[in-house]
Amino acid sequence: MQPTNVSLQFFCPRWGQEHETYDAFCRKVKEAGYDGIEAPVSFDANEREEQANALVKYNLLLIGQYYQSFEKDFAEHKSNYEKHLISLIQAKPVKIDSQTGKDYFSFEQNKELFDLAQKLSEEYNIPIAHETHRNKALFAAHTSKLILERLPGLPVTADFSHWCAVAETLLEDQEEATALACKHAIHIHARIGYEEGPQVNDPRAPEWQNALNAHLQWWDAIIANHQNTGAGAITITPEFGPWPYIPSVPYTKQPLSSQWDINVYMMRLLKKRYQ
Template sequence: MSNLLFDGRELNMEEKFGLIAEAGFQGIDAFTPEPGESAELWRTLLEQYGLALSVNVYPRSIEDMRNALERAAAYGSIRAVNVQVLTPFVTGDAAVTLLSGIADLADEYKLPVNVETHRGTITQDLIRTAEYAERIPNLRLTADLSHYVLAGEMLNVPEQAEAYFQLLLSRADCIHARLSNGEQIQVDIGTDGSHPMLARYGQWWQDGMRSWQQSHPEGGSLLFVPELGPPPYAITIDEPTNRKREISDRWEQSLTLMRYARSLWDSI
């Protein structure tokens, strides 16, 4: 919703909540509200519009992660915590130790914690991330496969990558919906979902949904987030006025992804 204009202006906080709820979304992915008036406003609006809240954190250490979970636990009513571990050059046993500690903290605080597969973080390498998942049984993930498609310039996905994707999807409690074409991180899928890569991502997403259903016979809900960022994620046209105009309507594309995800879920 950042820098997203409706009739030439950005909506205020309550207008954004109302639009999100009216469109049929069930929650908001944001950050742990700051204590004080901000936290109370968020609490009021979430309750008023019947929306869940998941939050993002960016630790570099176990201490950072504990502090983030303390804040989340103090706020309460947080559906899940999405984690980008900002140590891209930590590898091997040191990475396993850090990720194991984060997974153990999730158990300690009884909060769903999902480490995101993301460029520039501890999970930036597909092969190493698959190894971490194999070595840490309680590590849960947010699967954003667009980062691996881009980093590996996977205009066509090799069989070896597919096997790794399936392993990570089997451990995902959250899916981030963004399409990379192997050259750009966030491409325009068309409001009718006509982009040729959408069916390929749809198969991955449905595989993740199916794995989640099989591993959660007690039910619950898998998080699916149409995660379309503003520039520089969104592709822009540089105009003579030095204004960067997005080529996509992020809101309409988010609606398309929401509807598409529900159709995938319903067809399992």
């Protein structure tokens, strides 16, 4: 793909790097060439301060991440969802990635959560993107298509690796769903899924070329859509995860590849492709 005039920002996931202090993590992130980090924000005041100080020290941006959608009872779920979003908003991120809802909630229940996020997003002028994630409201291509058709303004984090695992395909037969999601996407999780799981062992390996190309085509469509509409910056988080996402040696859990190296590789690949 030819370089574009779309503004791109790259973020490093905190996921898998929690063993490091925020200062050490952010220093490494800055040196690698990222624009910021994507991370949850703790309710603990000391940890929040540590995170905030490191971001300022290394001049990094923050994408806040909500993933704590664990409650089965909807009323409790919605209450905690609001608490987490407000906590993230108080950290002044440029964007929030939200693993919103549940696959077993009704459309009306998940819509309540989407509506709450939209209200907070408009009130505080912080975009909130809802992730295409297993077990959440947007867990699969076919059901997400129905939701997006009914909610044409819903912002999405495109992580199609999950949809590949759910459908056990590279979504060749669900082109309408992926095309619609690409039009809704304002944030990308650049992980490569395949027919049997949400993360290949190493996207640099030739046996995963078809899976890599499928995801690149989706990301190309997202970038092209933003180029055509003149929308704001596209944010991209290479999000290959640690164990148990990353294939590992039995018993020792020793990873077969380096999560850090793969995510840096993905960032550089996409920078070269789009810039």
